[in-house]
Amino acid sequence: MTEEFVITGIGIVSPADIGKEAFWGSLINCKSGIKEITRFDTRGKKSHLGGEIRGFDLDAVFPDKRFRRAANTSKYCLASAKLAIDDAGLDSSKWDGTKVGLVVAVTHSAINYSREFHAALIKEGPLAASPLLFSDSVLNAPAGNTSIAFHIKGAAHTIVGGIPAGLDAIGYAINIMKMNDLDICLAGGAEEIDSLVFDSYARFGLLSPGDRFQIRPQEEGIKPFGIDRNGFVIGEGACVLVLEKNKTALERSARIYATISSFNTTVNLKTSKSPKIFRAMPVDESIYLSTGANGTAHDSTEAEILKTEFAKSKKPYIGNIKPIIGECFAASSITQAASAAMVLYKAIIPPSTIRHDLTSEMRWGRFNASEENIEVKTAIVSSIGLEGEGSFLVLKRQIG
Amino acid sequence: MNRQVVVTGIGVISPLESGKGLEVFWQELVAGKNAIKEINSFDAKGYECKIAGEVEDFKDSEADRWIRFLDSAFKQAMEDANIDANAASFGLCVGTVLGGILAGQEAWKNGKQEMPETYSLFSGEHYLTNKYNIKGPVMSISTACASGTDAIGIAYRNILWGKADVMIAGGIDILSEFAFAGFNSLKALTKDRVRPFDKNRDGLAIGEGAAFLVLEEFGTAQKRGAKIYGRISGYASRADANHLTGPDKEGKGLASAMKAALNEAGISRVDYINAHGTGTAYNDAMETKAIKLAFGKSAYNIPVSSIKSMLGHSFGAAGAIEAAACLLAIRDEIIPPTINYQEKDPECDLDYVPNIARKADIKSVISLSAGFGGQNAALLFEMVS
Numbered sequence: 001m002t003e004e005f006v007i008t009g010i011g012i013v014s015p016a017d018i019g020k021e022a023f024w025g026s027l028i029n030c031k032s033g034i035k036e037i038t039r040f041d042t043r044g045k046k047s048h049l050g051g052e053i054r055g056f057d058l059d060a061v062f063p064d065k066r067f068r069r070a071a072n073t074s075k076y077c078l079a080s081a082k083l084a085i086d087d088a089g090l091d092s093s094k095w096d097g098t099k100v101g102l103v104v105a106v107t108h109s110a111i112n113y114s115r116e117f118h119a120a121l122i123k124e125g126p127l128a129a130s131p132l133l134f135s136d137s138v139l140n141a142p143a144g145n146t147s148i149a150f151h152i153k154g155a156a157h158t159i160v161g162g163i164p165a166g167l168d169a170i171g172y173a174i175n176i177m178k179m180n181d182l183d184i185c186l187a188g189g190a191e192e193i194d195s196l197v198f199d200s201y202a203r204f205g206l207l208s209p210g211d212r213f214q215i216r217p218q219e220e221g222i223k224p225f226g227i228d229r230n231g232f233v234i235g236e237g238a239c240v241l242v243l244e245k246n247k248t249a250l251e252r253s254a255r256i257y258a259t260i261s262s263f264n265t266t267v268n269l270k271t272s273k274s275p276k277i278f279r280a281m282p283v284d285e286s287i288y289l290s291t292g293a294n295g296t297a298h299d300s301t302e303a304e305i306l307k308t309e310f311a312k313s314k315k316p317y318i319g320n321i322k323p324i325i326g327e328c329f330a331a332s333s334i335t336q337a338a339s340a341a342m343v344l345y346k347a348i349i350p351p352s353t354i355r356h357d358l359t360s361e362m363r364w365g366r367f368n369a370s371e372e373n374i375e376v377k378t379a380i381v382s383s384i385g386l387e388g389e390g391s392f393l394v395l396k397r398q399i400g
Numbered sequence: 401m402n403r404q405v406v407v408t409g410i411g412v413i414s415p416l417e418s419g420k421g422l423e424v425f426w427q428e429l430v431a432g433k434n435a436i437k438e439i440n441s442f443d444a445k446g447y448e449c450k451i452a453g454e455v456e457d458f459k460d461s462e463a464d465r466w467i468r469f470l471d472s473a474f475k476q477a478m479e480d481a482n483i484d485a486n487a488a489s490f491g492l493c494v495g496t497v498l499g500g501i502l503a504g505q506e507a508w509k510n511g512k513q514e515m516p517e518t519y520s521l522f523s524g525e526h527y528l529t530n531k532y533n534i535k536g537p538v539m540s541i542s543t544a545c546a547s548g549t550d551a552i553g554i555a556y557r558n559i560l561w562g563k564a565d566v567m568i569a570g571g572i573d574i575l576s577e578f579a580f581a582g583f584n585s586l587k588a589l590t591k592d593r594v595r596p597f598d599k600n601r602d603g604l605a606i607g608e609g610a611a612f613l614v615l616e617e618f619g620t621a622q623k624r625g626a627k628i629y630g631r632i633s634g635y636a637s638r639a640d641a642n643h644l645t646g647p648d649k650e651g652k653g654l655a656s657a658m659k660a661a662l663n664e665a666g667i668s669r670v671d672y673i674n675a676h677g678t679g680t681a682y683n684d685a686m687e688t689k690a691i692k693l694a695f696g697k698s699a700y701n702i703p704v705s706s707i708k709s710m711l712g713h714s715f716g717a718a719g720a721i722e723a724a725a726c727l728l729a730i731r732d733e734i735i736p737p738t739i740n741y742q743e744k745d746p747e748c749d750l751d752y753v754p755n756i757a758r759k760a761d762i763k764s765v766i767s768l769s770a771g772f773g774g775q776n777a778a779l780l781f782e783m784v785s
Contacts, residue, residue, distance in 0.1 A: 097641055098656065108520065114501075114578070118508050121581045126446045134582035135645045135772060138497060139521060139542040144773025147639040153653065156639035156773065157550065160499075160521040160540045168539060175557055180636065180660065200515040265563075267536035268529050387526045389538065 005174050006249050006398065007257040009088025009242030010338045011080035011188075014325045015051030015235050018061070019083060023335075024342055027350040028371055032324050034221045034233050040195040047207035049221055050193055051235030051326025062149070070136050070145055071110030076238035076331075077142040077190035078149055084186065085150060088242040089254060092150040101154035101185035103173040104143040105165035107329035112194045113137035142190045142238075154182045162385030163292060163327070164266055165189065166239070166334030167393050171263035173243050183248045188240035189331035198234055206296055206386070207231045222327065224293035224320040224354055225303055225362040232294040235326025239335040257341040258379065258395040269301055269390045281309060287316040288343045288376045289365070290336040292383035294327045302384045303361035310364065317376070318365035319343070323353040333383035337393055340379035344397040347375040404633075405559045406784060408626040409481025409614030410724045411473040411570075415453035415607055415711055419472070422480065426728045429707055429736045430757045436594060436605045436712050442577045449589035452575055453607030453712030464518040466500050466574045467527055473610035474528055477568060481614035481626060485532040490566035493555040494525050494540045495547030496716035497771075501576045524572065537563055544771030545676070546637070547571050548611065548719030549779050553635035555615050556779075565620045570612030571720035579715070580606055586645060588680055596677035596706035596738050597684045597752045599745035604678040607712025611720035613727075618784075629727040633667075633764075633782045636660030640774030647682060647770055651690025654776040658694035658766060661778040667764060669698050670780070672735050674726050674767040675752075677706020678713050683770065688748045690768075690776075703760065705753040709739040719769040719777065726765040726781045733762050 012019065015033030016026035026033065036042070037050035058067065058075045062082040067074065081102075085092055092100075117133040135141065140158035147156035155176050159165050166189030173187035201207050208221060208231035223229040249256055289306065293299040310316055321332070321339055328335065343349055352367040381393040410422055415435035417425035428435075435453045444450040461468055478485045499521035507516050517523060522540040529538055537558060543550045548571025555569030573579075583589050583606060590603035621628060638660070640653040647653075654676075662668060676687055692699045707725055714721065729735055734757050741754035763783045770776050 098638075102639070107522075108515070111515070114504070115508060117582070118505060118578055121577070122509055126581050126584055129581040129585045131582070131585040131645070134585055138544055138772055140544050140771075140773045140775070141644065144544075144639075144644050144775075147641045147774060148643065151641045153639050153641050153656070155637040156543075156641075156775070157637065158542045158773075160496075160542045161525075162522060165522075172539075172554070175554075175561065176637075179557055179664075196513055196515055199513050203514065265537045266539060268534060268538065270530075270533075387529075389526075389529070389536075 004246035005243055005260045006246045007241050007341045008244050008249050008254040009084040011083030011087060011240045012335060012338055013053060013076045013080045014237040014335060015053055016324045026324055027339060030351055030353055034326050039193060046202045047209050049208065049233040051233060052193055053236055064149060067145055069132060071113045072192040073106065073109045073190045074142045074145045077104060077146050077188055080188060080238040080240040081146050081150060081186055084240040084242045097151035097153040099154060099183045100152045101173065101176045101182045102143055102147055102152045102156045103159060103169040103187050105159045105161060105169040105189040105330035106139055106142060107162060107165065107191055108197050109139045110137050110141060111196060115196065154180055161330060162387060162389060163329050164333050164383040164385050164389060164391035165330040166332065167337060167381060167383050167391035168265045169334060170337060170393060171265045174260060183245060185243045186240050187243055188238060189334040190238035191236050191329045191331045193234055193236040208233050208295055222295040222322045223356045224291060224295060224322055225299050225359050226295060227357045227359050229295040229299060232296055232327040235328040237325065237328050237331050239331055239338050241338060256398040257345040259398055261394040261396045264392045266389045266391050269388045281313050282378055283313050285378055286314060286374060286376050288319060288340060288349060288379040289316040290319045290340040290381045292333060292336060293320060294322045298384045298388060300359060300361055301388060302382060303359060306382060307361055307364055315366040317349050318352055318354060318367055320353050337381045340381050340395055344376060344379050344395060348373055403560050404618035404631055405556045405615050406618050406621050406631045407613050407629040407727055408616050408621050409477040410727060411476025411480060412611045412721055412724050413455055413469045413473045414609040414721055415455050419458035429710060429725060430734055432737045432739045432755060432757065434710055434739060441575055447584055448591055451605055453605060454575055455608055464500055464503055466502060466572060467518055467524060469574060469610040470524045470572050473570060473612045474568060477612040477614050483614060488566060489535050490568055491537040491558060491564040492525060492528055492534050493551040493567060493569040495551030495571035496521050497542060497544055497547055497573050498576060498579055499524060501578050502574060505576060505578055543775045544773050545715050546719060546769035546771040546775040546777040547716035549767060549769040549777040550637055552613055552720060552723055553637065553777060553779055556632045556635055559615055559617050565617045567615045568612050569615060571716040572610035573608060573715035573717045575606055575608040590679060593740050594679035594709050594712060595740040596679045596709050597748040598741050599743040601679045601681060601684060603680050605712035607714035609714045609717040609721055611717060611724050613723060628784050630730045630781045631784050634661035634664035634780035637777045642774050645772055647686045649686055651686040651693060653774060654687060654690035654768060654770055655693035657776040657778040661780045665780050669695060670702060670764040670766045671760060671762040672729060672765045673702055673704040674722050674765060675704050675706045676768045676770045677708050679708060685747045688750055691750060699750060703735050703751050703753045703758060705735055705738045707736050722767050723779060726767050729765055730762050730781060730783050734759050
């Protein structure tokens with residue numbers, strides 16, 4: 001018998017809100033965290049919108065002075081991990097850390113620390129270069145800090161990738177659990193907004209221009225699969241999931257959000273048009289589909305793939321969290337997974353955030369205007385990156 | 401799980417051979433040649449350390465230096481394995497710490513507010529994926545100085561699990577003033593030479609390079625009559641959960657990784673240990689303790705060497721270049737030396753193969769890596785009879 005793995009804890013730090021219930025509330029109310037950017041001056045820039053986390057205070061969630069000078073990417077990751085561990089009813093001060101693993105996905109990570117370190121070096125020379133900025137600028141700093149904070153000794157890995165990397169973290173966490181015989185593995189994604197990253201995407205014409213004076217996120221922000229979509233809005237945050245062996249989760253009577261049914265880590269959609277995401281697509285089931293479309297050209301790729309996969313099935317409910325949190329890169333896809341797990345557990349489908357005119361490839365889905373209390377058994381998470389790479393995850397509702 | 405993973409191709413770019421290929425790299429390594437010299441690529445004025453292991457530049461395309469190293473090592477590995485990269489179906493796993501940092505440095509130095517296209521760590525993965533139509537699975541991993549070892553370990557597992565039959569995996573990092581200044585600020589750089597495990601060791605030298613291995617499921621490799629260097633029989637990664645830049649001084653994390661890798665292979669000792677051996681006071685003492693924890697008394701009878709004494713520390717590339725050295729050590733039954741070794745340190749009392757390569761009957765090798773964030777990784781290679 002193959003071993004089953006389940007999600008037992010969710011921690012979210014998002015522009016919409018902090019904590020999974022607050023985040024869920026934002027989904028139910030379609031309350032977007034996208035606003036005008038305040039962290040840097042956007043005058044003269046092509047876009048002005050961002051999903052910023054304002055006034056974030058790590059101490060309020062996880063008071064530990066060792067991490068006060070860490071980059072935001074690390075802080076978001078630490079807070080999400082703490083929330084997820086608590087949510088799972090676990091205590092990291094008591095667990096055997098050698099039986100716990102961690103995989104964090106990042107895209108740009110603490111590029112601001114890299115730049116600050118480099119700027120001091122250029123301006124003032126080698127003696128001014130800060131060892132602290134250097135060590136916290138490395139891409140595995142969020143995972144390193146999180147492993148230190150929660151005594152995680154099984155393995156602490158960092159995947160660096162585009163938007164789908166958060167789903168890869170889940171797939172890889174399960175690999176680590178199987179190979180190393182771990183009881184628990186945390187999988188997460190973390191990102192922070194940086195002006196340089198913002199400018200780079202703006203230069204490529206990938207950011208939704210928005211409206212500097214009349215911020216109406218529903219109209220001006222991300223329009224997934226929209227016929228008049230005009231780019232994405234940059235976001236930030238982190239999401240950490242606690243993954244466990246089904247057996248040990250049941251033994252300790254943990255709340256189980258969902259079972260991980262299958263995952264397909266990054267495949268090149270330019271060469272494999274039919275990624276065979278789902279082993280056997282249920283035909284008569286209502287499925288919740290958390291899409292990763294972010295208002296860019298790749299939305300069509302995703303729409304076409306999903307259309308083919310669902311050709312013979314009942315119309316799935318189409319969800320998309322990007323209008324709520326923005327494009328948080330590696331953190332987005334894993335937050336999608338968290339939202340899908342909550343849909344399965346709560347048996348509630350939040351109202352669709354997609355309320356604009358759709359591209360023709362996507363007109364086959366179901367876009368509910370208000371929340372529906374429906375018990376779906378299967379949720380699918382799909383995520384396509386800006387290079388046309390894709391990852392997919394299938395979650396099942398725990399029966400009984 | 402009865403799939404086995406063998407290595408059928410190796411590509412290396414290192415400061416030793418500078419573009420002349422795998423066999424020259426190996427000959428010079430066995431000869432104990434020092435590749436660490438005065439820095440060419442940037443002005444080291446203002447730093448006490450003025451040396452590094454640099455790859456003599458070869459310009460086979462206009463691409464960014466890191467992309468050229470990446471592509472060149474990748475191509476070498478594919479050619480060595482006799483695989484047509486454009487036709488075959490395979491996955492890719494790249495380990496790197498700083499990726500395209502040179503492009504970033506250059507842009508920022510000139511006051512440009514941008515993230516150049518080749519800056520991000522996964523731009524290398526995308527470059528290769530697009531150029532060779534790689535179908536996947538594809539992944540970039542960054543586990544600091546263990547990145548190369550972990551990338552190979554992950555690829556090995558992908559094959560074990562049936563996610564792929566062929567995986568190309570390795571690591572890369574290029575020399576940058578960014579990294580140099582970082583390690584300088586951490587006071588980790590040597591003043592004159594790298595002396596791993598020596599009593600007077602005073603730090604590491606930074607190197608650069610890239611290496612890729614072609615990993616194949618044994619049956620697939622046999623069917624096409626591929627040349628086989630050896631098999632990977634175990635891999636493990638463990639975290640210290642101790643400190644972002646300092647290792648756990650007792651070496652428990654690294655010992656635990658070694659034990660887990662040995663356990664996976666079902667063996668209890670090896671014929672050679674390819675050490676992380678950076679030449680810093682902390683690492684080498686920690687590593688010696690870890691080896692003793694993992695092997696007990698027999699640790700004293702296992703030769704241990706650090707090729708970083710010749711190449712310097714190339715971060716993400718190091719583990720992959722060292723994996724190449726392990727496979728060649730098995731092939732030729734010879735252990736590359738730890739050069740610059742002069743005075744015994746009571747804390748480091750193992751057999752470090754000082755200064756001269758040694759012929760030995762090598763059927764199994766373990767390669768060790770450790771890095772920032774409390775990373776520890778061990779990769780086990782065995783001869784295929």
